[in-house]
Amino acid sequence: MNNTDNTNEFETKKQLDIINELKERYDVEYKKSGTRKTYHIETFGCQMNSRDSEKISGILKQIGYDETDTEDADFVLYNTCTVRENANNRVYGRLGYVGRLKKMRPGMLVAICGCMMQETTAVEKIKGSYPFVDIIFGTHNIFKIAELIKTRLDNEVNSGKHSDKMVIDLWKDTDMIVESLPNDRKYPFKAGVNIIFGCNNFCSYCIVPYVRGRERSRNLEDIIDEIKLLANDGVKEIMLLGQNVNSYGKNLEPKIGFARLLQEAEKVDGIERIRFMTSHPKDLSQELIDVMGSSKKICKHLHLPLQSGSTRLLSIMNRKYTKEDYLDLVTRIKKAIPDISLTTDIIVAFPGETEEDFMDTIDVVKKVGFDSAFTFLYSKRTGTPAATMDDQIEESVAKERFDRLLKEVQVSSAKAAGRDEHTVQDVLVEEVNSQNEDLLTGRLSNNMLVHFPGDKSLIGTIIPVYLKESKGFYYIGNQVE
Numbered sequence: 160m161n162n163t164d165n166t167n168e169f170e171t172k173k174q175l176d177i178i179n180e181l182k183e184r185y186d187v188e189y190k191k192s193g194t195r196k197t198y199h200i201e202t203f204g205c206q207m208n209s210r211d212s213e214k215i216s217g218i219l220k221q222i223g224y225d226e227t228d229t230e231d232a233d234f235v236l237y238n239t240c241t242v243r244e245n246a247n248n249r250v251y252g253r254l255g256y257v258g259r260l261k262k263m264r265p266g267m268l269v270a271i272c273g274c275m276m277q278e279t280t281a282v283e284k285i286k287g288s289y290p291f292v293d294i295i296f297g298t299h300n301i302f303k304i305a306e307l308i309k310t311r312l313d314n315e316v317n318s319g320k321h322s323d324k325m326v327i328d329l330w331k332d333t334d335m336i337v338e339s340l341p342n343d344r345k346y347p348f349k350a351g352v353n354i355i356f357g358c359n360n361f362c363s364y365c366i367v368p369y370v371r372g373r374e375r376s377r378n379l380e381d382i383i384d385e386i387k388l389l390a391n392d393g394v395k396e397i398m399l400l401g402q403n404v405n406s407y408g409k410n411l412e413p414k415i416g417f418a419r420l421l422q423e424a425e426k427v428d429g430i431e432r433i434r435f436m437t438s439h440p441k442d443l444s445q446e447l448i449d450v451m452g453s454s455k456k457i458c459k460h461l462h463l464p465l466q467s468g469s470t471r472l473l474s475i476m477n478r479k480y481t482k483e484d485y486l487d488l489v490t491r492i493k494k495a496i497p498d499i500s501l502t503t504d505i506i507v508a509f510p511g512e513t514e515e516d517f518m519d520t521i522d523v524v525k526k527v528g529f530d531s532a533f534t535f536l537y538s539k540r541t542g543t544p545a546a547t548m549d550d551q552i553e554e555s556v557a558k559e560r561f562d563r564l565l566k567e568v569q570v571s572s573a574k575a576a577g578r579d580e581h582t583v584q585d586v587l588v589e590e591v592n593s594q595n596e597d598l599l600t601g602r603l604s605n606n607m608l609v610h611f612p613g614d615k616s617l618i619g620t621i622i623p624v625y626l627k628e629s630k631g632f633y634y635i636g637n638q639v640e
Contacts, residue, residue, distance in 0.1 A: 182223050198216075199230050201236070208238050211273070241278055242366065269293050293311050296327075296329060297329045302340055311375050355401035356401070358374060363476050365540070378411070399436075404438060458604045460498060476506075499605075509545065527569050530607075533580055622638060624636040
């Protein structure tokens with residue numbers, strides 16, 4: 160065991176001790192009042208943030224909080240995203256609302272964490288404009304939530320200035336990975352599993368490496384042990400998570416590739432489906448393609464961000480692949496996995512984008528035939544190289560290109576949408592349909608939604624469903640008895 164392992168184990172024990180200490184404190188309060196404290200978490204952003212919120216929720220429940228679905232709670236936490244400016248503005252709006260609530264709830268605690276808190280300007284704005292916030296922390300130390308609550312509760316500052324009581328714990332980076340703390344899964348039958356934290360790519364438009372830190376992979380044994388525990392707890396589908404899962408293992412000794420991790424995960428009894436998110440094209444190896452092609456558990460869906468079809472812009476974006484590289488990669492993927500569903504991310508109006516650059520993107524969309532695409536108008540992020548680049552695109556031009564791209568993506572999606580119509584496919588049943596309680600909703604291996612009549616006792620099972628009709632972005636089906 161190396162020094163890092165020792166440090167991680169020490170930190171785990173420390174946090175568990177604090178969780179138990181707070182639990183004892185809250186149990187005493189509960190016996191006096193007969194009422195449990197409540198908490199509410201608002202999560203903004205990606206699957207990594209959702210997974211972080213599950214961990215925070217698990218710790219809060221272990222302490223003795225009960226979850227509620229409104230911000231009228233004893234403890235409110237905002238887990239923030241900062242990929243786009245609009246995400247920050249949404250958080251400020253929620254803070255304004257909860258600030259009014261807090262005036263009517265003595266003892267209410269408000270915390271804010273996540274990627275936005277790794278930006279100095281955002282933290283300074285919160286300190287100045289929202290001084291009622293009790294706890295601020297970032298992306299690297301979510302495991303400390305119990306300790307931060309205890310610090311806030313133990314704070315005996317009598318100056319009367321709330322800013323003196325505000326607990327701020329922000330780390331620029333870390334190599335620490337704290338295992339074995341409580342977590343609270345949203346679904347009993349599927350779960351996210353972190354395999355790598357941070358990002359080393361420094362795409363010129365992206366803030367993630369600055370707020371999530373450098374890449375650090377979890378040990379293979381820890382990941383597989385977690386997957387086994389999940390399988391024993393009834394989980395059938397896992398989602399392996401990382402900003403770039405294809406970089407998994409590069410910082411480990413000995414080095415272990417992502418393909419090897421998938422092979423080990425596939426051996427775990429009880430796990431029937433394996434997904435992962437997100438892949439960077441420059442790191443997607445032929446070995447990984449071959450493993451996916453031969454696997455009986457890895458889902459037939461790959462999210463492969465393109466960002467632009469222009470080799471010139473890809474270089475400026477620091478993506479480290481060309482248009483031709485991407486198309487060759489797709490060709491090899493489709494050859495090995497003919498029924499693969501490919502989805503992507505595309506940025507429109509990156510600084511300096513010409514009509515020729517844009518048409519290169521359209522060309523890739525036509526040639527690949529994506530099942531769907533998340534399309535974004537370029538948004539400046541302060542602190543990234545792209546934010547200071549010349550030749551920012553006029554809004555009218557950007558909007559016109561965005562609309563043209565969206566139409567092309569819709570054509571591509573329509574061609575792919577109905578390919579499984581009139582076939583029987585396995586569906587993981589996830590929930591009662593939100594629009595019609597007589598229907599259940601589940602997912603195919605390729606991530607397409609299916610709605611069909613059935614009893615809610617089927618939730619969490621994988622069953623055969625006849626796909627009667629394609630509706631573009633989902634199927635209507637019937638259970639096969």
